[in-house]
Amino acid sequence: TQLLEQSPQFLSIQEGENLTVYCNSSSVFSSLQWYRQEPGEGPVLLVTVVTGGEVKKLKRLTFQFGDARKDSSLHITAAQPGDTGLYLCAGEGASNYQLIWGAGTKLIIKP
Amino acid sequence: DVKVTQSSRYLVKRTGEKVFLECVQDMDHENMFWYRQDPGLGLRLIYFSYDVKMKEKGDIPEGYSVSREKKERFSLILESASTNQTSMYLCASSRATSYEQYFGPGTRLTVT
Numbered sequence: 001t002q003l004l005e006q007s008p009q010f011l012s013i014q015e016g017e018n019l020t021v022y023c024n025s026s027s028v029f030s031s032l033q034w035y036r037q038e039p040g041e042g043p044v045l046l047v048t049v050v051t052g053g054e055v056k057k058l059k060r061l062t063f064q065f066g067d068a069r070k071d072s073s074l075h076i077t078a079a080q081p082g083d084t085g086l087y088l089c090a091g092e093g094a095s096n097y098q099l100i101w102g103a104g105t106k107l108i109i110k111p
Numbered sequence: 112d113v114k115v116t117q118s119s120r121y122l123v124k125r126t127g128e129k130v131f132l133e134c135v136q137d138m139d140h141e142n143m144f145w146y147r148q149d150p151g152l153g154l155r156l157i158y159f160s161y162d163v164k165m166k167e168k169g170d171i172p173e174g175y176s177v178s179r180e181k182k183e184r185f186s187l188i189l190e191s192a193s194t195n196q197t198s199m200y201l202c203a204s205s206r207a208t209s210y211e212q213y214f215g216p217g218t219r220l221t222v223t
Binding site for chain 2: 031040043044045048092
């Protein structure tokens with residue numbers, strides 16, 4: 001069974017700090033996605049990483065896919081209150097374009 | 112922009128009632144999904160549809176059914192609502208050969 005574990009489950013930091021959240025598995029994934037969910041809304045796709053070792057940047061957010069394609073990380077530089085939300089990683093499931101979801105990291109950025 | 116809409120943002124129902132949750136997408140996506148989201152448990156797939164009138168059970172289909180009579184619309188039905196079905200319900204859609212999903216805003220259902 002493919003599982004994705006996210007850590008930490010919860011992170012509360014001050015505005016301006018840097019942070020990294022992780023998404024790990026013992027299984028190999030063809031690709032991994034990161035979503036952000038703001039309170040009271042549905043998740044929104046941020047990025048898809050496909051190639052082992054790949055690094056993608058989205059403004060202050062940096063996403064990395066592990067060389068072995070079993071893990072991924074999200075690094076935020078100079079966090080802002082607008083970064084507050086639940087960050088979810090998801091990997092390709094075994095069938096029919098379904099996703100395997102991590103439980104998420106709840107991030108709070110305090111002004 | 113892909114738009115996925117859900118019929119209600121908040122819903123309060125009584126135990127035993129039949130509940131309908133509607134989802135509509137406007138991007139001609141083949142795949143549609145219903146999830147429930149509970150704190151600490153992430154997103155759990157209830158049902159998936161890859162075409163009109165086609166459906167597959169997800170991880171937690173018990174107590175739920177679905178209907179997809181038109182490509183753009185996917186309905187989730189709680190035949191007899193119970194308090195343990197109190198949750199956030201999220202609908203999503205994707206193209207036939209894509210894993211990238213687009214979500215609606217969710218329906219927060221409370222069953223009392």
